[in-house]
Amino acid sequence: MDVKNRFSDMGILYLSKSNENVLKKIFEENHLHFQELFTTAPHVFLRKGHPLAAREKLRLEDLKPYPRLNFVQGAYESANFAEELFSNENTEKSIKISDRAAIVNFMIGLDGYTVSSGIFPKYLHGDAIISIPLAEDEIIRIGFILNKDRELSELGKIYVEALKQYRNNGS
Numbered sequence: 001m002d003v004k005n006r007f008s009d010m011g012i013l014y015l016s017k018s019n020e021n022v023l024k025k026i027f028e029e030n031h032l033h034f035q036e037l038f039t040t041a042p043h044v045f046l047r048k049g050h051p052l053a054a055r056e057k058l059r060l061e062d063l064k065p066y067p068r069l070n071f072v073q074g075a076y077e078s079a080n081f082a083e084e085l086f087s088n089e090n091t092e093k094s095i096k097i098s099d100r101a102a103i104v105n106f107m108i109g110l111d112g113y114t115v116s117s118g119i120f121p122k123y124l125h126g127d128a129i130i131s132i133p134l135a136e137d138e139i140i141r142i143g144f145i146l147n148k149d150r151e152l153s154e155l156g157k158i159y160v161e162a163l164k165q166y167r168n169n170g171s
Helices: 020-028 100-112 154-165
Strands: 013-017 032-040 043-047 068-071 095-098 114-116 127-132 140-147
Touching: 013 020, 013 127, 020 032, 020 100, 020 127, 020 154, 043 100, 095 100, 100 140, 140 154
Parallel strands: 068 095
Antiparallel strands: 013 140, 032 140, 043 114, 043 127
């Protein structure tokens, strides 16, 4: 809603099978335009020494015994606004976190995991966190939204170009 209310020039988000219909309706109702930057497969983030770290691919079933870490921000806790894919899937353990740095600490300290795009800045924890592709039928479409009557600012164009570097490498 920050973009709709012009508090923010643009918003970065993803579309997936589970949220696309709802988000596209919200975009239309609020005169917002989604511009896709790239697609990627979902990945699981976990610590390098995690019991599942040696696997080439993971399934949601493999993750059930471990705590799922969900980042929550703002007033929207709907699965359609979740930062992680599959956040509405049934799991034995789930921890909601509102501090991004804490997610890394829970990954390292509790063998927790989170599901995302596979893009994780190395400067946060070097090689302590790894990503493993998730073998589920899903594609993440990463892009940005703008008000339909707005164009990207010069700073926005620079930011979008920086995001495009992840188009083919996912990390």
